[in-house]
Amino acid sequence: MDRLKALxxxxxxxxxxxxxxVYTLVFSYATVWKHDQxxxxxxxxxxxxxxxxxxxxxxxxxxxxxxxxxxxxxxYFAIHFSPILLLLLPLYVMFPxxxxxxxxxxxxxxxxxxPLYKIAEKSTTNRDTALIxxxxxxxxxxxxxxNWYDFQPQALVPLLVFTAYLMLLEEKWAPYLASTTLALMVxxxxxxxxxxxxxxxxxxxxxxxxxxxxxxxxxxxxxxATVLLSVTLLAASALAKNSNHINPEFKEVYEAAGGYRxxxxxxxxxxxxxxVALNPAKAYQALLYDADLKLAYLLFLYAPLLFxxxxxxxxxxxIPLFVPFLLSNYRAYYTLxxxxxxxxxxxxxxxxxxxxRGLTDRKNLTRLSLVMxxxxxxxxxxxxxxxxxxxxxxxxxxxxxxxxxxAYVDNLDTLVDVVPDGAAVLTQSHVFPHLSSNANAYTTxxxxxxxxxxxxxxxxxxxxxxxxxxxxxxxYEAEAWSIYVHSQVKNSPDWGVYAYLDNAVLYQRGLESTxxxxxxxxxxxxxxxxxxxxxGVVTVWDEGRPVALIPKASxxxxxxxxxxxxxPSGSYRVTATVRAEDPDEGLIGYLQVARDQGTEVARRxxxxxxxxxxxxxxxxxxxxxxxxxxxxxxxxxxxRSHLYVDTITITGLRDGYPVxxxxxSLGAEDLPAPDAQTTTEGYLRSHRPTKVLWYGPYLTLAPGxxxxxxxxxxxxxxxxxxxxxxxxxxxxxxxRVLNATTLQAENLATREWVNVTLTxxxxxxxxxxxxxxxxxxxxxxxxxxxxxxxxxxxPG
Numbered sequence: 001m002d003r004l005k006a007l008x009x010x011x012x013x014x015x016x017x018x019x020x021x022v023y024t025l026v027f028s029y030a031t032v033w034k035h036d037q038x039x040x041x042x043x044x045x046x047x048x049x050x051x052x053x054x055x056x057x058x059x060x061x062x063x064x065x066x067x068x069x070x071x072x073x074x075x076y077f078a079i080h081f082s083p084i085l086l087l088l089l090p091l092y093v094m095f096p097x098x099x100x101x102x103x104x105x106x107x108x109x110x111x112x113x114x115p116l117y118k119i120a121e122k123s124t125t126n127r128d129t130a131l132i133x134x135x136x137x138x139x140x141x142x143x144x145x146x147n148w149y150d151f152q153p154q155a156l157v158p159l160l161v162f163t164a165y166l167m168l169l170e171e172k173w174a175p176y177l178a179s180t181t182l183a184l185m186v187x188x189x190x191x192x193x194x195x196x197x198x199x200x201x202x203x204x205x206x207x208x209x210x211x212x213x214x215x216x217x218x219x220x221x222x223x224x225a226t227v228l229l230s231v232t233l234l235a236a237s238a239l240a241k242n243s244n245h246i247n248p249e250f251k252e253v254y255e256a257a258g259g260y261r262x263x264x265x266x267x268x269x270x271x272x273x274x275x276v277a278l279n280p281a282k283a284y285q286a287l288l289y290d291a292d293l294k295l296a297y298l299l300f301l302y303a304p305l306l307f308x309x310x311x312x313x314x315x316x317x318x319i320p321l322f323v324p325f326l327l328s329n330y331r332a333y334y335t336l337x338x339x340x341x342x343x344x345x346x347x348x349x350x351x352x353x354x355x356x357r358g359l360t361d362r363k364n365l366t367r368l369s370l371v372m373x374x375x376x377x378x379x380x381x382x383x384x385x386x387x388x389x390x391x392x393x394x395x396x397x398x399x400x401x402x403x404x405x406x407a408y409v410d411n412l413d414t415l416v417d418v419v420p421d422g423a424a425v426l427t428q429s430h431v432f433p434h435l436s437s438n439a440n441a442y443t444t445x446x447x448x449x450x451x452x453x454x455x456x457x458x459x460x461x462x463x464x465x466x467x468x469x470x471x472x473x474x475x476y477e478a479e480a481w482s483i484y485v486h487s488q489v490k491n492s493p494d495w496g497v498y499a500y501l502d503n504a505v506l507y508q509r510g511l512e513s514t515x516x517x518x519x520x521x522x523x524x525x526x527x528x529x530x531x532x533x534x535x536g537v538v539t540v541w542d543e544g545r546p547v548a549l550i551p552k553a554s555x556x557x558x559x560x561x562x563x564x565x566x567x568p569s570g571s572y573r574v575t576a577t578v579r580a581e582d583p584d585e586g587l588i589g590y591l592q593v594a595r596d597q598g599t600e601v602a603r604r605x606x607x608x609x610x611x612x613x614x615x616x617x618x619x620x621x622x623x624x625x626x627x628x629x630x631x632x633x634x635x636x637x638x639x640r641s642h643l644y645v646d647t648i649t650i651t652g653l654r655d656g657y658p659v660x661x662x663x664x665s666l667g668a669e670d671l672p673a674p675d676a677q678t679t680t681e682g683y684l685r686s687h688r689p690t691k692v693l694w695y696g697p698y699l700t701l702a703p704g705x706x707x708x709x710x711x712x713x714x715x716x717x718x719x720x721x722x723x724x725x726x727x728x729x730x731x732x733x734x735x736r737v738l739n740a741t742t743l744q745a746e747n748l749a750t751r752e753w754v755n756v757t758l759t760x761x762x763x764x765x766x767x768x769x770x771x772x773x774x775x776x777x778x779x780x781x782x783x784x785x786x787x788x789x790x791x792x793x794x795p796g
Contacts, residue, residue, distance in 0.1 A: 012127045016117055016134055023110040023138045024103075027147050030383050031102040034148070035433065037409055038477075039400050040098065042066045042432035042443040044339075045150035049098040050436040051076045052085065056093045059439035062086075066432070066443050069460040070250035078244030079254075081237030082153045084185040098433050101151035109147050112158035113137050115166045116349060122169055123353045124362055132366040133353065139373045141380040142301050142345045145336035148382035148399065150433075152339045153186045160186070161197055161346040168201060173222050180226055188237040189269060189343070191230040196321055196347050198223065200314035204354040249456045253449065259330035262286040269324055276327065286327045290334065294326050296396065297334040300380060301341065301348060304373035306365065309351035312358075318347045336380060337398025407531050408476060408563070411501035415472055418499050418506060425470040428482045435472075442468065444481035461485060469509050471495070475629045476503040476564055490627060497627055502565035505629065523652075528635070528645040532562040542644070550589075550635070550643040552582060560635040560645050564597075568627045571653040574602070575619040576635060576645060580611035583641035586681025590665060591618045591648075592634040601631075602662035605785050608641065609753060615646060620663035621653070621790055638682070654792070658704025658762075661790035666770065671786070672696045684783040685715065686775055693725070693772035694783060698733075703762045705791040708739075708770050710756045715780040718745040725781060726773040729758055731766040738768070753784065759791065 034040065043066060051062040062076040062085060071078050076085075092100060113134040120130035137143060143158070160183035167176035183190055202209055211217040246254050257266035263286035265275045276283045287294075302310055309315060321344045325333040332338035356362045379390050382399050391397040416434045419425050424440040432443040442464050449457050461481060465471070465488055473486045489495045489507045496511030502524075526532050529539045529546040537559050538549045550559045576591045585608050593602040604620040633648045668678040675690035686693050708729050718724055721744065728740035738760035748754055762768075770786050 012131050016113065016131060019135050019138055020110045020113050023113075024107050026383065027106040027110070027144070028103045031106060031148065032099045034402070035098060035102060037402065037404050038412055038430045038434070039402060039404075040102075040150050040430070040433045042429040042436075043150075043446075044152055045098050045101065046429070046433040046436040046441075046443065047076065048085070048101055048151050048153075049433060050439065050441065052089065052092045052101070053096055053437045054439045055086070056089055056096060057439075063439070065439075065441065068442070068464075069445060069457050070247045070254050072245040072247060075240075075244050077237075077240035078246065081188045081233070081240050082186060083236075084153055084156060084182060087182075087185075096437055098151070098436060105151050105155035106147055108155045108159050109143055110138065112162050112346075115159070115162035119162060119166050119169065119350065120353050122166070123357055126362065129356070129362050129366050132363075132370050133349075136304070136366070136370045136373045137349060139370070139377045140304055140345070141336055141373070141376050142341040142348075144377060144381045144383070145397070145399075146339045146342045146345075149338050152342075154190075154339050154342045156186055157183060157190060157193060157342050158346050161193060162349075164194070165197055165201065165346075165350055168198075168222075171218065173218050176222055177225055177229075181229055184229055184233045188234060191234065192321060193343055193346065194226065194230065196317045197350065198226065199317035200347055200350055200354070203317060204312065204314045204357075247456070249453050250449065253447065253453075256330070259328045259333065260286070262289045262329045263327050272324055272327070276323070283327060286329065289329050290331065293331065293396070294334045297336065298322075300336055300376065301344065304369065304376050305348065305352045306369050306372065308355040308365070308369075309348045312351055312355040314347075314351045314354045318344060318351060321347060331395075332398050335396065335398045337382070405531055405563075407526075408503055412474060412504055414501055415499055415504050415506045419470050419472065423470055424468040425472060426464050426468040426485065427472040428474055428477060428479075430477055431472060431474060444479075444485055446479065446481070448480065457481075458484070462488070465489065470498070471507040472504065473507075473629075474504040475566060478629075486629065497568050500566040500568060500627075502563050505566040505627070523649055525647050525649040526563060526633070527647055528560045532560050532633070532648065535559055535561075540644075542646070545646070548635075548645040550637045550645065552639065552642045554637055554639045556638050557636065558592075558634050559637050560648075561594075561632050563632065564629075565631045566627065566629050567624055567631050569624050569659075571621065571623040571657045571659075573619055573621050573651045573653055574633055575617050575649045575651070576633075577615055577617055577647045577649070578606065578635075579613055579615045579644045579646075580606075580608070581613050581642040581644070583608040583611050584681075585609075586640060586679070586683065587638050587667065588641040589635060589637045589643055591620060592636060593620065593622055593662070594632050594634055595628050596630050597632075603665050604663055604787070605665035605667060606643075607784060609784075611641065621657065622662035623657045623659045623790065625660045657790045657792055658702040658706070661702055661704060661706075663787065663789045664699070666697060666786045666788065667784070670697050671770070671783075679782075682784075686779075686781050691774060693775050693781065695734075695771045696769050698767050698769050699788070700765060700767050701762055703764055705759065705761050705793055707789050707791055708758045708760070709787045709789065710758075710770075711753055711784040711786075712748075712756070712772075713753050713782050713784075714748040714750050715782055717750050718748060718779055721745050723774065724748050724779065725775045726771075727756055727758060728771050728773065729760050729768060730771060731762075731768050733767070734769070734771070738762075748781075 047064050047066050050064040054060050054063045063074040064076060116137050117130050117134035120133040121127055160179050163179040164176055164183060167179060183194055211219045214220060255266055264282050333340050378384050379386050381387055391399055422438055425435055426442045427435060429443055429446050435441040445457055471489050473482055495507045495509055497505055498508035498511050499506045528548040534548055536554050539546050540549045548560055574593055580588055588606050588608055590603050590605045592600060595601050602620045602622040604618055606618055635645050637643055667682060668684040671694040673684055673694040676684050676686045676693060679685055710727055724743050724745045726742045729738040731738055739758040775781050
């Protein structure tokens with residue numbers, strides 16, 4: 001019997017440790033992967049990694065740079081008192097990397113299942129029930145969701161609080177005081193969690209309260225010691241905060257006043273109860289703010305445990321922990337995905353165990369609870385693919401939508417690796433953690449501080465630019481402050497583009513050499529189906545590769561676009577490889593280059609007459625006088641054909657083109673023609689006698705060589721020989737003709753497209769128009785397009 005009992009004990013232990021190990025492996029991999037995909041941020045992973053790095057390698061005691069605009073000394077103790085971070089230093093010194101912090105967080109959350117199992121075993125006297133409770137904890141949405149977001153020392157709270165509670169049950173006073181002290185060292189507000197835990201214990205064990213009357217009782221002494229420890233650490237926290245200077249212009253930011261805007265409260269959390277008592281109407285209004293999300297939050301925390309934690313008297317001890325969160329208007333406080341559920345989860349589970357003590361069908365209830373927890377985890381867990389669908393719009397859960405293309409990640413990795421170790425570098429929040437093992441790394445703010453504070457913030461950002469040697473900007477995630485930084489650096493002669501890759505650019509102070517990136521004759525190819533953004537597009541497979549299909553009869557519009565890349569000054573050719581099936585006659589789409597999220601740079605039309613069911617290329621050329629961000633390559637469809645898009649390729653060209661310039665296909669929508677009509681096919685067609693068939697569009701062109709290529713036809717047989725139409729290129733609103741030709745009747749066969757090219761040279765900038773003049777009277781002529789393209793200047 002003893003052997004069987006030992007075997008059974010070993011089985012429970014083995015299952016528990018296996019579950020803990022599996023959880024640790026899965027979430028360590030998932031959170032590190034998320035970090036590698038640039039979904040970790042300066043606040044919080046970057047803050048803690050830089051603080052640990054600075055402490056470990058001589059940069060100052062837990063100093064960091066992210067809040068430099070308000071935290072003058074840069075000490076993390078000015079924000080929160082978390083001396084427990086110092087106990088992690090021996091591990092961190094061996095592997096000084098942000099990934100280690102994510103693994104520590106995961107391992108600490110998983111390890112908390114062990115003391116929880118012991119608590120449940122002691123309280124229910126059933127190992128099976130205890131094991132189910134521990135596994136339920138590991139599957140609990142409130143734990144998994146908190147695990148997902150960056151690193152915070154609060155990840156240690158469940159482990160330390162459960163351990164303290166277990167030691168309290170077992171009356172092992174030295175371990176109790178040790179674990180309680182460590183818990184209080186996590187952060188100054190954790191004394192509320194410890195107080196709620198003890199209160200819940202005393203409410204559930206009323207027979208123990210008599211012991212508190214005896215000052216010599218070890219329980220009394222332990223609780224008195226807990227109070228003294230709490231007071232001591234709160235005093236140390238106040239001293240640390242008072243010894244670190246906070247910029248008064250950002251006092252409201254420091255106090256997180258915006259989190260209680262509806263309540264109308266500013267100040268520390270300790271003054272919140274008095275404000276609520278004095279302002280019940282505002283408290284009620286604050287409670288109703290985002291009421292649906294707050295109710296959902298409570299359901300997600302209590303439904304997995306069948307609401308049992310709310311049925312016992314120890315539930316009363318948990319209520320004060322929810323008050324600061326439910327009275328807030330800061331969504332992270334009451335949605336799964338941030339770390340705030342770690343303040344309440346330990347007390348929810350201890351209340352759950354205490355509620356089970358008085359029930360006879362504990363085993364079945366815990367099994368049902370496990371099933372419910374797993375079902376909700378399938379819908380809400382960050383590692384579940386379903387959660388992204390549940391979180392449509394990003395309101396219900398505090399999770400980012402994981403959708404970065406691998407090419408984007410590779411590009412940022414490359415630029416991050418280029419920055420020398422220890423160099424002063426300024427970047428953005430999502431890139432900062434990857435550079436934060438460096439005391440000289442800085443990030444742009446992410447807030448709008450208001451008119452007055454923004455002036456101080458701008459001055460602070462200017463000082464960051466002045467002190468940095470490198471600036472790395474990712475335009476895919478650019479916000480107001482990083483855009484401001486880029487405008488300052490881009491227009492400064494003190495900075496040069498050191499390297500660029502698609503969506504990001506790395507500037508170096510004092511650089512004058514050619515940037516690393518897309519240089520002359522270098523080619524970059526994007527697969528439309530996988531590397532670019534799409535809308536209304538179906539991905540199909542063609543000879544083993546994915547291609548984008550834009551179905552016929554699709555609504556007219558942009559269907560393929562991106563990648564919002566960075567291009568320095570120079571000349572480029574963009575080529576789209578496409579094919580068309582079952583096209584109706586006329587315009588079926590166009591290739592476009594755009595900047596600044598929509599402003600057209602260049603355009604080349606795609607017509608049914610030029611299309612083929614086999615792959616063919618559509619190309620255009622453009623030049624840039626300076627570095628251009630937010631460059632995208634687009635495919636527009638008119639819905640008149642099944643249009644397949646394989647790749648879009650950009651190639652750097654040798655110099656020699658006018659700067660700036662671009663290929664422009666001009667059609668009926670671009671050329672004023674008061675006496676002509678636009679057909680359903682997209683053509684411009686004359687329909688009554690006129691002296692001018694079309695004119696415009698008055699494009700300002702730089703000095704250089706150009707070609708204007710016209711495609712037109714006669715719709716009916718011309719009445720006789722003689723001039724049919726004059727084509728010209730003019731400047732100065734028609735005052736100066738740069739080139740012209742007159743088409744004779746014999747040059748225009750009926751309903752057959754004719755191609756005519758006029759070349760011209762500008763010696764100075766001029767406003768140019770392309771005209772169709774003096775058409776033959778009574779004849780019907782059709783213009784398909786005029787394509788204006790730059791030409792490379794002749795050698796010599």
